[in-house]
Amino acid sequence: MKRIGITGQNGFVGSHLYNTLGLRPEDFKRVDFQKEYFDSPEKMDEFVKQCDVIVHLAAMNRHPDPEIIYNSNVELVKKLAASLDRTESKAHILFSSSSQEERDNLYGKSKKEGREILAAWAEKAGGKFTGMIIPNVFGPFGKPNYNSFVATFCHKLTHGETPVIDNDGEVKLIYVGELVQNIISQVDAGVSKDLYEVPHTSVNKVSEVLAKLENYKELYFENGEVPVLESKFDLNLFNTFRCYFDIKNHYPVKFTQHTDPRGAFVEVIRLGIGGQCSFSTTVPGITRGNHFHTRKIERFAVIKGKALIQLRKIDTDEVLDFYLDGTEPAYVDMPIWYTHNIKNIGEEELYTIFWINEPFNPEDADTYFVEV
Secondary structure, eight states, X not given: OEEEXXXXXXXXXXXXXXXXXXXXXXXXXXXXXXXXXXXXXXHHHHHHHTOSEEEEOOOOOOOSOHHHHHHHHHHHHHHHHHHHHHTTOOOEEEEEEEGGGGSSSHHHHHHHHHHHHHHHHHHHHTOEEEEEEEOEEEOTTOOTTTTOHHHHHHHHHHTTOOOOOSOOOEEEEEEHHHHHHHHHHHHHHTOOEEEEEOOOSEEEEHHHHHHHHXXXXXXXXXXXXXXXXXXXXXXXXXXHHXXXXXXXXXXXXXXXXXXXXXXXXXXXXXXXXXXXXXXXXXXXXXXXXXXXXXXXXXXXXXXXXXXXXXXXETTSOOOEEEEEETTSOEEEEEOTTEEEEEEEOSSSOEEEEEXXXXXXXXXXXXXXXXXX
């Protein structure tokens, strides 16, 4: 078992890496890191001593003054290197650098210098070092106007604002989940690489990405229709988009009922893709679920009885409660990385229709059981 610490563990990439490592408890022990450790040599040393692997992600990406970005990022690396020296560590250090290394800006310069400092430490101390050159990263929970133009577009489209394209160039992108798997593969390999270029997984014009997101807004955000997703990039972009909803106020979404003397007709889901649809009855007091997915799209639709659907993002304590009643059929969709359940809180059987975008595969279930 490797003991892994992540500087910047609460950041965009860091939180995804931390949570994904948690899916392999038999292989990895996560050593918690707090940004305050950088200001305390004693706490920094205590952290470093516990780690077989340190992934250095902590960095400043944006600030009105580029000098502050440069000084901050270089200083963070120097503090880590000093602690590695003091503790005589032989850890494997993975450093997150950027494709901006070769550009004429202080952010890129700070990344290149940071990589060179840690490479020099590894050569002198006999440690291992992997300097990762990372392309543009997008994915769920990135900060708008900070981490990615994708985050900015998603936030604006789901919060009544209009995105603006500043420069419609081609962008090499990697989904944060793909990046995390790439990092973990380097940890598993345990081999030094002073310069390792993480391969991008798609190339897109900014306007093409925006057009897809605008389509998701019209079809899914406004009308509940799951769009055609022709590629892995489309699925990752759609799952990213879904995580920028104001979930508390968006769900539950009531269905449109068509009634006549025979009864009522309700369209549960309109699809541009297939998947698996199932039906369940649940007796009073019983709870189903308590699991989360990292890629699957799932809808719970209550058509009879009373239900409480609960969601909780797995690295937070806030539980979102949604009350549904079959007298007004409604649905809640499950964002990725949110553990969820459904409980019959009524006095009669609960009838629920479940839809998920891929048939269940026990060899690759993408289902992780965690209590809400």
